[in-house]
Amino acid sequence: MNELIxxxxxxRICGCGVSTVSRAxxxxxxxxxxxxxxxxxxxxxxxxxxxxxxxxLKITTSNTxxxxxxxxxxxxxxxxxxxxxxxxxxxxxxxxxxxxxEKADEVEVAYELTKEKKLQGIIFLGxxxxxxxxxxxxxxxxxxxxxxxxxxxxxxxxSSIAVDDVKESYKLTKYLIDKGHKKIAFIGASExxxxxxxxxxxxxxxxxxxxxxxxxxxxxxLSKDGVDAxxxxxxxxxxxxxxxxxxxxDFTAVFAIADTIAFGAMRALSDAGIRIPDDVSVVGxxxxxxxxxxxxxxxxxxxxxxxxxxxxTQMLFSVMSEETNHSIITMDAELVERESVxxx
Numbered sequence: 496m497n498e499l500i501x502x503x504x505x506x507r508i509c510g511c512g513v514s515t516v517s518r519a520x521x522x523x524x525x526x527x528x529x530x531x532x533x534x535x536x537x538x539x540x541x542x543x544x545x546x547x548x549x550x551x552l553k554i555t556t557s558n559t560x561x562x563x564x565x566x567x568x569x570x571x572x573x574x575x576x577x578x579x580x581x582x583x584x585x586x587x588x589x590x591x592x593x594x595x596x597e598k599a600d601e602v603e604v605a606y607e608l609t610k611e612k613k614l615q616g617i618i619f620l621g622x623x624x625x626x627x628x629x630x631x632x633x634x635x636x637x638x639x640x641x642x643x644x645x646x647x648x649x650x651x652x653x654s655s656i657a658v659d660d661v662k663e664s665y666k667l668t669k670y671l672i673d674k675g676h677k678k679i680a681f682i683g684a685s686e687x688x689x690x691x692x693x694x695x696x697x698x699x700x701x702x703x704x705x706x707x708x709x710x711x712x713x714x715x716x717l718s719k720d721g722v723d724a725x726x727x728x729x730x731x732x733x734x735x736x737x738x739x740x741x742x743x744x745d746f747t748a749v750f751a752i753a754d755t756i757a758f759g760a761m762r763a764l765s766d767a768g769i770r771i772p773d774d775v776s777v778v779g780x781x782x783x784x785x786x787x788x789x790x791x792x793x794x795x796x797x798x799x800x801x802x803x804x805x806x807x808t809q810m811l812f813s814v815m816s817e818e819t820n821h822s823i824i825t826m827d828a829e830l831v832e833r834e835s836v837x838x839x
Contacts (some may be wrong), residue, residue: 500541509534513617514637515817525586525816557613558588560811563605565595567623569725569755571781571800575641578804579618584814588615595622597723602626602634609636616811618829619643623690628653637814641807642798644694644825654810656803656824660691661794663828664698668750669777670794670830672706675839676748676776680714682733682760684724684754692717692724695752695780714746725752726754730759738767744775747839754779754786754795761789761835772837782831791834798828 506513511530518526519534527609537543560583564572576592583590595601595610608614617638631638631653633804640655671679681699684692694784696715703710716726716733730751738744749764751757757779761771771777771791779786805824814821 502543505534505537505541505543508537511817513752514815518816519793521656525812529707530817536814548608553835557615557633558619559591559612559614560588560616561591561593561605561608561612561614562618562620563593563608563622564599565597565599565601565619566725569621569753569781570785571712571754571798572642574783575620575800575804575807577814578801579808582808586808602630605634605636605638609634614668616815618807620810621691637811639807639811639814641803643690654821654823656810656826657805658796658798658803658828659700659825661698662822664695664750664752664780665702666698666830667796668702669697669706670706671748671750671776671778671836672702674748674776674836677706677708678711678714678746679748679750680716680737680746681752682716682730682756683718685718685722687718687720688718688724692752697739699750704732708731725755727755727762730756730761731763734760734763735766738763740767744769746775748776749778751777751779754781754793757795757835758785758789759795761793772835776836778836783830786831786833788834793832794833794836795829796828799826802826 502513502516506516507515511534515526515530516534519531519578520538562576562579564576566572580590591612593604595604601619605617614636617634617636619638619640621642638653640653642657643655644657644660668679681696683696700710716737718729718733722729749760751760757777761777764771764775777793779793779795782795786793786795806824
């Protein structure tokens with residue numbers, strides 16, 4: 496009978512995935528004991544004993560987790576990558592790190608990677624929030640989306656974890672408004688960024704409208720297509736291009752959608768002889784360590800990157816072992832008040 500039954504049959508009988516059967520047969524630690532017991536009972540009942548060639552083709556699995564990062568220049572991601580790598584290694588897996596270009600489709604990159612390597616799981620750091628469930632399921636590998644807010648309609652389809660970028664951007668903009676600022680410039684990603692860039696812009700506009708402040712399109716500065724938006728260089732170039740030599744700025748505050756962008760903008764303001772925060776207040780988003788040491792120190796929204804990183808790997812291994820239902824987790828961020836904002 497063992498010649499008739501396959502590993503897929505065992506998975507179907509047990510109501511689990513083929514990868515779970517593989518882990519049971521290989522005595523892998525990352526499997527629910529009850530699930531493993533059930534699988535081994537079915538294996539014994541049907542007399543399934545894979546030969547060496549079958550084992551090589553169907554059962555032996557690598558211990559590789561791929562981490563695909565979109566926004567490789569963002570120090571926020573680099574901190575998370577270190578924590579995720581430690582968590583992966585603690586479970587006796589290895590991490591395959593891939594950077595995804597600004598204009599590349601991270602799911603397509605992941606799909607090509609699955610052809611090259613026998614992956615056990617995938618973590619997406621950054622990227623779009625608009626991928627269809629059908630497209631993601633074509634990967635055929637357990638995955639988790641991290642720092643990407645997904646539509647609530649996707650509940651139960653796959654797992655994701657992030658802060659609410661609209662809510663946190665609204666909070667930061669309202670903070671500036673409460674400090675008396677009405678002419679608040681916005682430095683964001685390009686119009687084609689329909690993920691984080693768009694959501695942080697929505698939060699900014701929502702706070703202005705609720706305060707009765709008409710958004711000034713002349714103060715909404717978006718990055719050019721093809722440019723890595725989340726860099727200090729981009730922040731510097733955008734700000735420098737908006738300052739008129741010898742003229743007083745026509746804004747009193749700046750909201751940059753990333754700390755790195757804010758640092759570049761601050762340098763451009765300083766080079767133009769504009770004092771922060773006496774002349775112009777500046778805020779960022781992410782809460783990277785550098786913000787505490789810049790001059791002046793940067794007011795920002797600090798994402799809980801340590802908790803997010805740990806939770807990301809926990810979620811992935813739960814999905815891999817099929818021990819949990821998919822969930823969309825939204826974490827709270829913290830407004831960190833520092834020296835770069837002045838009430839007017």
